[in-house]
Amino acid sequence: MQEKEVIIVGAGPAGLMAAYKILEAGANVTLIDRNRNLGGQLIKQTHKFFGSEKQYASKRGIDIMNILIDKIKAYEDRLEILNETSVVGMYKDKVIACLKGDTFFKLKGKSIIVATGASEKSIPFENNDLPGVYAAGAVQTLMNEYGVKPGDKVVMVGSGNIGLIVSYQLLQAGVKVKALVEAAPKISGYLVHASKIQRLGVDIKTSTSIKKAIGKDSVEKVEIWDLDPTWQGIEGSEQILDVDTVCISVGLAPLTELMQQLGAEVRYIKELGGNVPVIDARYQTTVKGVYACGDVVGIEEASSAMVEGKITGLNVLEDLGYNVLDSRQALKAYHEELKFLRDGPHASKVRSGYLKRGMLT
Amino acid sequence: MRIKKHPILDFKQKDKVSFRFNGKIIYGVKGDTIASALHENGIKKLSESIHLKRPRGFYCAIGNCASCNMVVDGKPNVRTCITPLKEGMVVENQVGKGKV
Numbered sequence: 001m002q003e004k005e006v007i008i009v010g011a012g013p014a015g016l017m018a019a020y021k022i023l024e025a026g027a028n029v030t031l032i033d034r035n036r037n038l039g040g041q042l043i044k045q046t047h048k049f050f051g052s053e054k055q056y057a058s059k060r061g062i063d064i065m066n067i068l069i070d071k072i073k074a075y076e077d078r079l080e081i082l083n084e085t086s087v088v089g090m091y092k093d094k095v096i097a098c099l100k101g102d103t104f105f106k107l108k109g110k111s112i113i114v115a116t117g118a119s120e121k122s123i124p125f126e127n128n129d130l131p132g133v134y135a136a137g138a139v140q141t142l143m144n145e146y147g148v149k150p151g152d153k154v155v156m157v158g159s160g161n162i163g164l165i166v167s168y169q170l171l172q173a174g175v176k177v178k179a180l181v182e183a184a185p186k187i188s189g190y191l192v193h194a195s196k197i198q199r200l201g202v203d204i205k206t207s208t209s210i211k212k213a214i215g216k217d218s219v220e221k222v223e224i225w226d227l228d229p230t231w232q233g234i235e236g237s238e239q240i241l242d243v244d245t246v247c248i249s250v251g252l253a254p255l256t257e258l259m260q261q262l263g264a265e266v267r268y269i270k271e272l273g274g275n276v277p278v279i280d281a282r283y284q285t286t287v288k289g290v291y292a293c294g295d296v297v298g299i300e301e302a303s304s305a306m307v308e309g310k311i312t313g314l315n316v317l318e319d320l321g322y323n324v325l326d327s328r329q330a331l332k333a334y335h336e337e338l339k340f341l342r343d344g345p346h347a348s349k350v351r352s353g354y355l356k357r358g359m360l361t
Numbered sequence: 362m363r364i365k366k367h368p369i370l371d372f373k374q375k376d377k378v379s380f381r382f383n384g385k386i387i388y389g390v391k392g393d394t395i396a397s398a399l400h401e402n403g404i405k406k407l408s409e410s411i412h413l414k415r416p417r418g419f420y421c422a423i424g425n426c427a428s429c430n431m432v433v434d435g436k437p438n439v440r441t442c443i444t445p446l447k448e449g450m451v452v453e454n455q456v457g458k459g460k461v
Contacts, residue, residue, distance in 0.1 A: 034424050035443055041423070046369045060369070084443075086424075119425040129428075131405035131418025138422030138442075146397035147372040149362040173364045217416045218405040255425065 004030040004080075006316055007096060007109035009087050009258065012040020014294025014305040014312070015115035016068040021313025023075035025322045030107065031072070031079065032098065034086040037145075039065035040117055041137065042302060044144040046172075047165050050190075054337055055303035062144075064302070090114075090262040094289055111289050111316045114259060115309065118252040118273060118295040123157070126212030128248075132219030136166040136249035143173045151245035155222050156180040156202075157210050163249030164193035170247075171200055178243050181208040181224055183231060190346070210246065211238060219244055254296045262287060271353030272298030281359050282315040283308060291316060298357075300350055304341045310334050363390075363401060380450040395441035395452055396422070396429050407431050407441060408455040431455045 006022050008015045011033035019029045037043055045061025056064045072079055082100065089097030095108045120135035122128060132151065134142075136158070139150045154175055156167050159182035167177045177197070185207050187194045198204055207227045214221040226237035253274045260266050265278040265286040277285045277292045284291050293312040294305035311334045314327050324330075342350050364372055375390040382399065389398025396419050399407065406416040407429050419429035424443035433439040434451050437459020441452070 036445055084445075119421055119423065122420070129410065129415055129417060131407070131416055134419065135421050138420060141422040141442075142397060142400060143364060144370060146393060147364045147367075147370070148397050148401045149364060150400070152362075172368055174366070218418065 001095070001106045001108055004028065004107055004109045005320065006030070006111045006113065007032065007094075007107060008113045008115060009090075009096070010040065010115035010117055010294070010296075011035075011038040011081075011083075012115060012117050012294060012305065013042060013064070013068070013302040014117075014296075014309040015040070015113065016065075016072060017306045017309030018113050018115065018293060018313040018316070019079070019309075020068065020071045021310050022317060023072055023078055025317050025324050026078075027317060027320060027322060028078045029072075029075075029080070030082065030109070032082045032085050032087055034084065036084050038069050038081065038083065041141075042068075044137070044140040045302070046144050046169060049301075049303060051301065051303040051341055052337065055306050055341070057303070061302065068306075087258060090258045090290075092263060092287055109289075111291065111319055113312055113316060114277075114285075114290065114292040114296060115294045115305075115312075116255040116258060116296045118254050118299055120248065121251050121253050122248055123210075123250050125210050127215070127219075128213065130213045130215055130219055131217065132215065132244055133213055133246040133248065136162050136247040139245070139247050140166050140169060143169060143175075149173055149175050150247075151219075151243070152176060153178050153243040154245040154247055155210070155224070155241050155243045156247045156249060158182065158249035158251075159184075159187045159189055159194065159204065159206070160249060160251065161189035161193060163247070164189045164197060166247060166249060167197045167202055168193065168200075171197070171202075175245075177202045178241050179203045179205055179224070181210060182206045183209045183227055185229075209233065213246055214240075219246055222246055252295065252299045254299065256296060259285065259292065259296070262290065264290060264292075267357075269298070269353050269356050271349045271356065276357075278357075279359075283312040284315065289319065298350065298353055300347075301341070304338060307334050307337045307341065311338075378446050378448050380446060380448070380452060382452045383454060389446045393446040395431065395433065395439075395444050395446050395450065397442075398446045399441070399452070406454065409457070411457055414456070430459075432459060437461065 005028040042061040042065035085100040259277040293308035432453040
């Protein structure tokens with residue numbers, strides 16, 4: 001079994017930033033990702049980021065991805081990239097089991113960073129398993145990464161930022177967005193995104209939900225209905241939409257399977273997206289030497305994931321005995337950046353989640 | 362339905378890749394995953410659910426949910442949404458759990 005210095009599972013914004021910090025200080029990194037491309041979900045994010053300049057605000061996700069990849073590729077001699085590789089097991093002695101194609105192998109790390117991110121949730125409705133019912137991010141992948149349209153006519157379910165942004169990106173790809181339905185009485189994402197798609201003719205229907213998808217082997221029509229103030233569907237308010245695709249954008253859940261299999265303590269914190277690993281202020285899990293950062297510790301934006309990656313990277317370096325110049329000051333500054341990113345009314349959920357976790361950085 | 366014109370992204374024409382789906386030869390392009398190539402060919406049904414035999418397509422497209430599992434070159438449970446398409450691949454709808 002090969003021994004590695006730092007193993008990072010997941011090459012999204014958190015994993016890439018952690019890798020960069022660690023490589024910069026002179027240590028070796030093995031970066032593992034199940035996809036062919038590095039960058040995680042940044043690859044499909046064609047919109048410009050909000051937030052602060054320190055996290056590349058006003059740049060497109062896909063451009064940020066290239067910046068991060070260039071940063072780590074500068075240290076090629078100490079960087080090992082294992083792409084198209086799935087980590088299928090993780091153990092307390094910091095051994096991980098990997099699968100690349102048909103090849104199974106084990107690695108042991110001095111430190112491990114888990115930056116596995118999150119996956120999209122679904123909601124219950126009749127025929128929600130019919131082909132043509134896709135997660136909004138999946139449609140984004142299909143369009144922006146592979147250049148394939150998901151269908152001709154779409155109904156979007158959910159008005160969070162992903163729902164709003166993907167609706168816009170569907171329009172950019174030449175797909176009709178017939179309606180966007182939101183179960184809550186008001187739009188939950190940024191109004192600037194909502195206004196943009198409204199101006200382009202997307203009908204945003206609040207207090208409305210999907211009742212069922214209709215079709216034999218794939219979606220042919222969709223039935224929507226109005227919801228009363230107790231979120232129950234109102235009989236008689238049903239409407240048929242002529243669409244071939246349903247996009248579900250109802251939030252994300254952290255990918256904590258590896259954490260649970262490892263035996264790291266996991267807690268359910270609704271505001272952070274569900275089950276999340278218990279971490280200390282250094283982003284270390286309850287298993288010594290195993291760290292976690294990014295969406296896997298709580299659903300936020302890519303900008304906070306990048307900052308968490310930097311913090312985790314510096315803390316791992318400390319464990320390994322590397323002397324990083326001004327490490328303390330840098331950590332303090334990064335925690336300040338997180339505080340800034342978690343400010344404002346849209347981040348109130350994350351703040352209460354971190355309060356429950358007992359760490360408000 | 363490939364995107365031809367896009368305000369931000371530049372989708373260049375790519376080389377064709379031929380593969381077999383349920384016995385029939387069809388085409389994707391270089392850089393496709395199996396699932397994206399099938400979708401481009403109008404094939405949304407990738408497998409059948411184990412007990413009720415309901416049609417299944419992909420859901421997450423990032424290799425997580427297993428809804429896109431198919432039989433590829435005789436091997437079942439291949440996550441077609443993250444598996445790059447290769448010339449000459451033999452892809453089939455998966456029925457049930459698949460036999461190894």
